[in-house]
Amino acid sequence: MKNTFRGGVHPEEKKKLSRDVPLRLFDPKGEMVFPLSQHIGKPAKAIVKKGDPVLVGQLIAEADGFVSANIHSSCSGTVKAVEMRRVLTGQMADCIVIDNDGQFTGKESWAARDDGGTLSNNDILQRIQDAGIVGLGGAGFPTHVKLKPKDPDAIRWVIANGAECEPYLTCNDQLMRSKGPEIVEALELVLRLFPNAEGVICIENNKPEAIKEMKKAVGDRARMKVKSMITKYPQGGERSLIEAIAGANYPASQLPADVGCIVCNVGTLYAIQRAVLYREPLFSQVFTLTGEAVSQPGNYIVRDGTSFAELVEAAGGLKNGTNAMVGGGLKTDAKAVKALVGGPMMGIAIGSLDVPIQKQNNGLTVLDFDPVEEAEGLMTSCLHCGRCSTVCPMGLTPQLMAEAAELNNLERYEKKLYGLECIQCGSCSFCCPAKRPLTQTFKKAKGEIMAKRQREGGNK
Numbered sequence: 001m002k003n004t005f006r007g008g009v010h011p012e013e014k015k016k017l018s019r020d021v022p023l024r025l026f027d028p029k030g031e032m033v034f035p036l037s038q039h040i041g042k043p044a045k046a047i048v049k050k051g052d053p054v055l056v057g058q059l060i061a062e063a064d065g066f067v068s069a070n071i072h073s074s075c076s077g078t079v080k081a082v083e084m085r086r087v088l089t090g091q092m093a094d095c096i097v098i099d100n101d102g103q104f105t106g107k108e109s110w111a112a113r114d115d116g117g118t119l120s121n122n123d124i125l126q127r128i129q130d131a132g133i134v135g136l137g138g139a140g141f142p143t144h145v146k147l148k149p150k151d152p153d154a155i156r157w158v159i160a161n162g163a164e165c166e167p168y169l170t171c172n173d174q175l176m177r178s179k180g181p182e183i184v185e186a187l188e189l190v191l192r193l194f195p196n197a198e199g200v201i202c203i204e205n206n207k208p209e210a211i212k213e214m215k216k217a218v219g220d221r222a223r224m225k226v227k228s229m230i231t232k233y234p235q236g237g238e239r240s241l242i243e244a245i246a247g248a249n250y251p252a253s254q255l256p257a258d259v260g261c262i263v264c265n266v267g268t269l270y271a272i273q274r275a276v277l278y279r280e281p282l283f284s285q286v287f288t289l290t291g292e293a294v295s296q297p298g299n300y301i302v303r304d305g306t307s308f309a310e311l312v313e314a315a316g317g318l319k320n321g322t323n324a325m326v327g328g329g330l331k332t333d334a335k336a337v338k339a340l341v342g343g344p345m346m347g348i349a350i351g352s353l354d355v356p357i358q359k360q361n362n363g364l365t366v367l368d369f370d371p372v373e374e375a376e377g378l379m380t381s382c383l384h385c386g387r388c389s390t391v392c393p394m395g396l397t398p399q400l401m402a403e404a405a406e407l408n409n410l411e412r413y414e415k416k417l418y419g420l421e422c423i424q425c426g427s428c429s430f431c432c433p434a435k436r437p438l439t440q441t442f443k444k445a446k447g448e449i450m451a452k453r454q455r456e457g458g459n460k
Contacts (some may be wrong), residue, residue: 001200002247004230007393009427011167011233011345013206018290018297019170023178025284025301026314027104032075032305033356034060034096035087039140041067046096047245052079052229055107057281060096063132069142071359074097074283074303088308088341088355095356097419110280116185121193124276131275132359134283137236137265138342140360141271146264147193149257155194156260157246158189160201160269162367163229163236164208165344169363171286172266174299176203176210176442180217183266184224184411186273190264191223197262199224200245206231232423233345238263239433249395252421267362282359287311291366292334293299293318302357308339308364309353316368338367345426375435382436387429394421398428398438410452413445420446 011119054060054073061071077099085095119127127142149155160183164172176183185197201218203211205228215226229235229244238256242248243265248259256263264272267286274280283304290297295316302311312318312382318336340347343365349372353364388398398419404413413419419442428438 001227001243003228004232004235005243005393006395007391007427008232008234008240009232009430011430013231014168014290015170015173017168017292017294018288018299020172021170021174021298023171023174023286023299023301026303026306026311027102028075028100028303028306028310029033029102030079030100030307032073032077032098032100032303033085033307034071034073034098034305035085035358036061036071036094036096036354038071038304038358038360039069039134039142041065041069041142043094044068044071046082048082048096050079052195053077054098056104057107057110057283059281063129063142067142067145069134070130070281071096071304072132072281072283074102074305075100076359077101086352086355087348088358088361090351099289110274110278113277114279116189116277119276124189124193126439127276127279128272129217130348131271131281133268133271133275134264134360134368136267136271136285136360136362138360138362140358143264143268146262146372147190148222148232149255149262152194153196154260155197157262158187158190158194158197158199159241159245159261159263160199161236161241161263162201162203162207162214162266163206163208163239163241165231165236166345166363167233167345168290168343168365169286169288170290171299171362173207173210175270175286176207177213179270180213182273183214183269184217184221185277186223186269187224189272189276190262190269194262197223199273201226201266202229202241202245203227204229204231204235212308212447213223232428234393234423235424237393239333240424243393286362287357287449288363289315290363291368292403293334293366293368295319304359306357307353308341308350308355308357311357312353312364312366318367336366336368340365340367344371345430346424372437375437376428379435379437381410383434385433387431387433388438391427391431393425393427394423396421398442401445402436402438402441405441410445410449413450420449422446
């Protein structure tokens with residue numbers, strides 16, 4: 001068992017902006033918008049209609065298939081519409097829109113605690129599924145599916161991902177500092193599903209307070225330990241953790257369970273604890289609002305469906321008085337020039353803050369500069385220095401992959417250079433002295449390959 005992985009980079013952390021700001025609940029006042037697709041897999045199916053009253057925690061859309069997830073209301077009020085709304089990708093999507101009454105009346109109190117010792121493994125899995133829990137590290141994979149591998153006895157490691165390697169983001173750090181016992185309880189519940197597994201809580205060593213609190217919560221439990229990891233990006237990537245803990249590498253066609261691992265974000269584990277022991281569905285999650293352009297960076301518990309714009313406004317807006325929105329985007333004279341859902345390495349750039357926060361979102365970073373624009377101004381031809389290959393955590397050759405993609409030789413990109421193994425972490429782009437848009441090139445190539453597969457599959 002190691003405390004790091006091959007490759008990786010060391011971007012400036014930028015965590016001081018929010019790392020010591022405690023979590024606090026944010027209750028929005030405006031309408032709430034719930035996209036029916038907030039997870040990997042098939043979108044959920046709405047079970048409410050215009051005019052229906054709803055309560056906090058009420059099921060409003062049910063999973064439509066095995067790889068799908070339930071969606072619950074995070075506010076009380078009345079269903080305003082089930083219609084197409086713009087989401088963070090910039091596309092229009094089916095959404096449930098609720099007029100928030102501001103009372104946040106719960107369907108239940110979730111104060112009574114069940115005795116976890118009386119629950120069977122099937123009970124645990126069913127409560128996780130009913131709660132609509134998905135991976136809260138950003139991927140959004142339905143958790144009940146992840147926890148049902150073909151052979152539970154073959155799982156050797158259950159890895160709790162508390163690395164939080166993305167620059168700027170600090171909500172998981174604060175969650176571990178304040179909810180260590182609850183995270184450990186959840187890990188114990190998950191370990192019951194896998195009798196031959198050991199639980200390892202992985203935290204980068206730039207979070208000493210979180211390490212201390214989690215070690216205190218773990219105590220002398222025999223099947224569980226806290227592992228301090230070297231601070232290096234992308235240490236919190238699923239594959240990076242599996243390489244460090246299990247010493248395993250595997251192709252994109254396989255899952256972590258195929259190499260004996262289950263990986264859960266610490267936020268996901270906290271949601272599991274609430275779901276299994278209190279029957280509380282997932283309708284909120286921890287979230288960091290940060291960046292040099294934010295007046296008051298902080299860590300929040302946000303309700304699903306909250307507008308990014310409303311959260312920013314409640315946190316003092318953007319610097320230089322730029323919290324107003326014009327034409328769906330930031331003011332043209334604003335100091336804030338780029339907003340990313342997530343952090344600067346793997347975050348999604350958005351052109352408007354007037355879109356809803358989804359259950360798998362864990363941060364918004366608003367920058368007073370655009371690193372992509374700056375890189376474009378400095379870009380040159382490839383220098384053939386090989387740095388991109390040195391830092392790639394997957395052991396790929398980004399230089400050759402980019403060449404194949406730019407020539408539209410997608411067969412070579414996929415079959416010879418294993419381009420689909422790319423996890424799009426951005427390490428190659430970060431270290432490239434020629435400022436080549438490598439990650440963007442690979443995203444485009446993968447999209448074209450997957451679109452071709454869909455076309456060919458549809459023609460059969």
